[in-house]
């Protein structure tokens with residue numbers, strides 16, 4: 308079975324975690340949180356996250372994080388991020404991280420909070436921070452960038468299999484295309500890669 312760890316659309320072609328799905332008639336795994344771009348807005352939604360704790364379909368808090376290119380002032384983003392990371396600790400959910408030019412700040416917050424929950428760096432493409440992201444213990448999720456970013460293609464070989472997730476994010480590329488590319492680069496068969504990612508999914512989300 309294919310696993311799509313982070314998508315903004317409901318594809319229903321894999322096990323998928325749909326970002327921001329608030330309620331659904333056909334049960335589907337989702338992540339819920341305040342995106343850094345929206346972090347100036349509401350306390351209400353923060354309470355809502357905690358209220359979803361009983362919902363077994365809410366697999367993760369996310370996407371949350373810091374973005375120095377877009378969104379409100381960094382201090383506002385930091386406080387919203389920290390609030391949500393603390394909720395994730397309280398309700399035992401992994402966190403899906405959005406990080407744009409803010410890795411040092413994310414590390415600082417992580418060392419301050421010392422989270423027990425797994426953090427997943429989604430849409431990873433910044434190869435220069437790979438060693439540090441691995442050293443900090445995060446899972447790494449790779450998306451459509453792997454199809455033509457040759458630097459990322461080379462770096463993929465340095466990501467241990469047990470630290471890897473795959474995703475489509477907001478692209479219209481199918482998760483199968485991403486699996487095919489990654490299996491070719493890692494010299495794995497498609498079933499071998501499927502087993503690796505599915506095992507990671509079961510381990511991290513305790514499913």
Ligand SMILES: [Zn+2]
Nearest residue numbers: 326370476477
């Ligand atoms: Zn996303």
